[in-house]
Amino acid sequence: xxxxxxxxxxxxxxxxxxxxxxxxxxxxxxxxxxxxxxxxxxxxxxxx
Amino acid sequence: xxxxxxxxxxxxxxxxxxxxxxxxxxxxxxxxxxxxxxxxxxxxxxxxxxxxxxxxxxxxxxxxxxxxxxxxxxxxxxxxxxxxxxxxxxxxxxxxxxxxxxxxxxxxxxxxxxxxxxxxxxxxxxxxxxxxxxxxxxxxxxxxxxxxxxxxxxxxxxxxxxxxxxxxxxxxxxxxxxxxxxxxxxxxxxxxxx
Numbered sequence: 001x002x003x004x005x006x007x008x009x010x011x012x013x014x015x016x017x018x019x020x021x022x023x024x025x026x027x028x029x030x031x032x033x034x035x036x037x038x039x040x041x042x043x044x045x046x047x048x
Numbered sequence: 049x050x051x052x053x054x055x056x057x058x059x060x061x062x063x064x065x066x067x068x069x070x071x072x073x074x075x076x077x078x079x080x081x082x083x084x085x086x087x088x089x090x091x092x093x094x095x096x097x098x099x100x101x102x103x104x105x106x107x108x109x110x111x112x113x114x115x116x117x118x119x120x121x122x123x124x125x126x127x128x129x130x131x132x133x134x135x136x137x138x139x140x141x142x143x144x145x146x147x148x149x150x151x152x153x154x155x156x157x158x159x160x161x162x163x164x165x166x167x168x169x170x171x172x173x174x175x176x177x178x179x180x181x182x183x184x185x186x187x188x189x190x191x192x193x194x195x196x197x198x199x200x201x202x203x204x205x206x207x208x209x210x211x212x213x214x215x216x217x218x219x220x221x222x223x224x225x226x227x228x229x230x231x232x233x234x235x236x237x238x239x240x241x242x
Contacts, residue, residue: 017211018180020161023158025182028079028080029072033072033075034089036093037068040093040097041096044096
């Protein structure tokens with residue numbers, strides 16, 4: 001009984017942590033990619 | 049769209065032309081490891097060059113993002129081993145003390161969460177980003193980091209527990225209160241309802 005309650009709490013906490021992880025990660029992935037990377041890919045293509 | 053070499057029958061495109069689609073995720077993963085924007089972008093740059101020049105080693109039809117993430121984290125750790133730089137974390141520690149309780153809706157102030165996350169050891173941040181944020185399975189993450197599945201699980205769980213501590217998410221009577229000293233402290237500090 002007590003065990004199950006602890007497990008539920010742990011699962012809820014894990015969910016909350018992971019939701020926040022995803023929010024932070026999504027915020028980082030929605031940042032605009034700087035030009036230097038497009039230029040790098042362009043340079044690599046030209047070197048082929 | 050240009051095609052070089054043989055087209056991948058599964059995706060129909062040269063994986064090189066797909067690199068661009070993974071840049072945002074690579075930058076986010078790099079930032080979670082380096083914790084600093086300029087180093088993160090240098091790491092992404094190294095990763096792209098390595099991926100480009102080793103693309104013949106990529107197995108078509110497998111997960112390109114997982115392959116790129118693996119290159120990125122291996123590059124990060126080998127550079128770290130070389131320099132053996134001890135990063136002073138005093139700013140982060142100071143900022144972590146300002147962490148507050150969650151908002152009423154259970155969402156944490158994003159900055160508090162970021163600051164707490166940065167306190168975690170490298171391998172815990174890595175495990176959490178791979179399985180908690182980017183949606184890789186424990187098996188995939190284990191392959192990518194070269195450790196057992198159980199190791200990834202325990203890293204992720206230790207990371208979550210530490211985050212919960214740093215963010216004061218342990219609500220008094222719950223969780224892993226195996227430590228009697230911790231229990232006593234928690235009992236003496238019953239959360240005040242707001």
